Amino acid sequence: MTVFDDLVGQAQATAVLSRAAAAGAEAVAGGRGAGMTHAWLFTGPPGSGREEAARAFAAALLCPDGGCGHCDQCHQVMIGSHPDLEAVRPQGLSYSVKQTRELILRAAGAPTQGRWRVILFEDADRATESAANALLKAIEEPPPRTVWLLCSPSPDDLMITIRSRCRVVTLATPSTEAVAHVLATRDSVPHDMARFAARASQGHISRARRLALDEGVRRRREAVLAIPPSLTGVGECVSAAERLVKTAEEEAGVATAALNETETSELRKIYGEGSSGKGLNRGLVRGGAGALKELEDRQKSRATRIKRDSLDEALLELVAYYRDVLAMQFGASVELANDDHRFELDRLAQSSTPEETLRRIDTIMRCRERLEANVNPQIAVEAMMLGLRRP
Template identity: 80%
Template sequence: MGVFDDLVGQERAVDVLTRAAAAAAEAVAGGSGVGMTHAWLFTGPPGAGREAAARAFAAALLCPDQGCGHCDLCHQVAIGSHPDLESVRPEGLSYSVRQTRELILRAAGAPTLGRWRVVLFEDADRATEAAANALLKAIEEPPPRTVWLLCAPSPDDLMITIRSRCRVVTLTTPSTEAVARVLAGRESVSPEVAEFAARAGMGHIERARRLALDEEARQRRLAVLSIPVSLSDVGACVAAAERLVKTAEAEAEAATAELNETETAELRKIYGEGSSGKGLNRGLVRGGAGALKELEERQKSRATRVKRDSLDQALLDLVAFYRDALAVRFGAAVELATEDRRADLEAVARSATPEQILRRIDAIMQCRRRLAANVNPQIAVEAMMVSLRE
């Protein structure tokens, strides 16, 4: 089983990456390496597998057998421990110029094992303007054996000067059938559950996997999809908004609490808290308080991002519901992501005109834009709920 076998429904991208990996192996052996380049940009809709494709390509570059999938080097890439792989995922809302410059310095070193030095930069669109300018200089004049793998939803999310220097690999949304086959085959779920999760995940492979395996994830989705038929008055709108925001906050807390505690404990240990002996005390040594404050700021930023991502997923589920209601209204023979809420879909389709349904979709998209602009989540979601009722 090769490293590219996990890329569901991405045959065209796999063909491009396989040929590039062969060219890279030729370059390592002293050949021309035509078809290999030093900078790649992986784009595609959420859940299509941008990061998975980039990591698989990294394994193909670092593996002597071009990504066999079972050797120690492929395993090290998969778990992120390969000495020549620098894997970066911005944890907060943005990636600063200081972090980018530190990354560039680490990337400038020669490969430890003699093949390539690979930098996998997930969510490269989160780089600030100053960070993007620093990244551009590194991509313009890279060391001879350094390869940059950038991931972003769209080429337009990066500076034109960066994307013009990258070879773009565009991933597509995998079909429901392809995702269902993967879930049934690899997660050992029933065909019915696999089909439901694949349809509800709307091509987002990780989202589909969570829905197939996690009962709490399914219940949260049902709670979101029950909103359209529950907005009886303004009070119900405010209550629904509060539930949605609090659920996102609880998810962020659950996702980050354990990691925060581990990071804080490790940092305190590094700065000597609890140590004993000559010249030491049980408190933080000089510089520890500042480092701890910096860590807390990063953790706060990470929690905000997780909360925003959770809210955004709920809003996308609502968009899918109203899109499906519009399809039901017109009798369109298309696959419905929210087919399991057929009764509610038909109720909304009967009670609202197509124009009203479209205005509700616009209200949800406006809420997403407001959240991206750092509007208070409670206020933004309340305004959206009122618009959905109207």
């Protein structure tokens, strides 16, 4: 068993990465290392396992046996504690130039264990334009033995000058059978539930796992899928939008509350809280207040990102719903993501035209674009609901 065995349905990518890891070991030993490069870009649709593939590749580079999957090096990479691995995941809406410059400084250090210094940058597409320019300079002139692993849904999400300097690894959406097998064998999910979760998630592995193991996630999915038949009037559209946005806000609050409290408490201790009131005041005057304000801004940005991600997940559920309607209208012999709602799908397919279904899908995608452009979520979702009622 190797670290690449956990990549579901990615045989082609696994072969490329295995050969590159072998070339990397050759380079470490003083050879040419043909096939190994200093910058990689992992792309693929949501749920395809971009970050998992990048982390497995990092383990293969740092492991003396090319990613055996059972040594201390592999274990440390997988849990994120390896000293030569710097893993970054933007928590907020974007990744600033200041954060990028700090990352580049950390990346400049030599590997402590003599192999590689690996920088795993998840969601690299969230880097601002200034941050991307700073990142470009680091990729153009990397320190010896430093490897950048960037992750992004699409190569087009990054500056062309960055992606042109990276070797691109494109991941595919795993099949329903592959995802169901993983759930059944690794998570002990009953076969019927594994099959349902794999189909409903459309190959999104982490989403399938949450669907299979969390009843709350299944309830939220049912609430989203109940929206199309409920849009019988303007009032119902506004109510549906309010429920969707409120649910996203509640999820963001639950996800961030405990973490925010811990971060704020730790920062206050650094600036003197607990020693004396005067110590705290002096600390805050000397920079603590500014640090606290910066932390609060990051926390708000993180909450907004989680809220957007939650909303986007619901919108993609709706896209899948109408995609199933369109498939039924054309009589396409494809697997329906929402086969458990076949009766409602068939009724909508019979009462509307393919053109109307396509316009509804366009309405949802337009809402996603508006949310990404920072349009007020309530307004954007209300407009979408009205569009779904009358495309």
